[in-house]
Amino acid sequence: MIIQIDDYFIGMIFKGNQLVRNTIPLKSDEIFKFINGKVIDNPEDEYLKVAEIILKLYFAEIDDKKAREIINYKLEVPAFTKKVLDVVKDVEFGSVITYGDIAKKLNTSPRAVGMALKRNPLPLIIPCHRVVAKNSLGGYSYGLDKKKFVLERERLKKLSRY
DNA sequence: AGATTGAGCGGCA
DNA sequence: TGCCGCTCAATCT
DSSP states (O other): OOEEEEEEEEEEEEEEEEEEEEEOBBOOHTTTTOOOOOSSSSOOOHHHHHHHHHHHTTTTTHHHHHHHHHHOOOOOOOOOHHHHHOOOOOOHHTTTEEEEEEEOOOOOOOHHHHHHTOOOOSSBBGGGEEEEOSSSSEEEEEEETHHHHHHHHHHHHTTTTO
């Protein structure tokens, strides 16, 4: 399903009441490149609430750890991918880790880590945008501009806490 | 079952 | 700086 909030569209797939996949908030001309479904006019509160949290994550208005406590989600991925994403969950709001760091920790290669992140079904909720390359931003399925946007907002938010 | 493909990295000139 | 070789899970063919 796709839910619209203001001029952002958030794609979500639920199995029962559990979120198994989502997109980051996108404008109308972008969303259908990533998910096919129809925009729900009057979404049930349960679904709307999840979409609102994803929107807040995008604008760095909520901590992802808090979001994971609230959202009823299920991570359906292969074993290796799960190991990578479990490491990513521990990356603090406002900081970053490199592909190489994760690879070293799991005794694998940075390329393999990138592959796993590329298929993160729960972007923002599992903060794969905080994984960068050693000497650059690395990549991001939804476009590097989006990754840059979220990271910059998280960085500023963290600074303003002092 | 084998080949190809990356959201990477380190070394060497 | 720029290129080359290594890497390895996932995705083709």
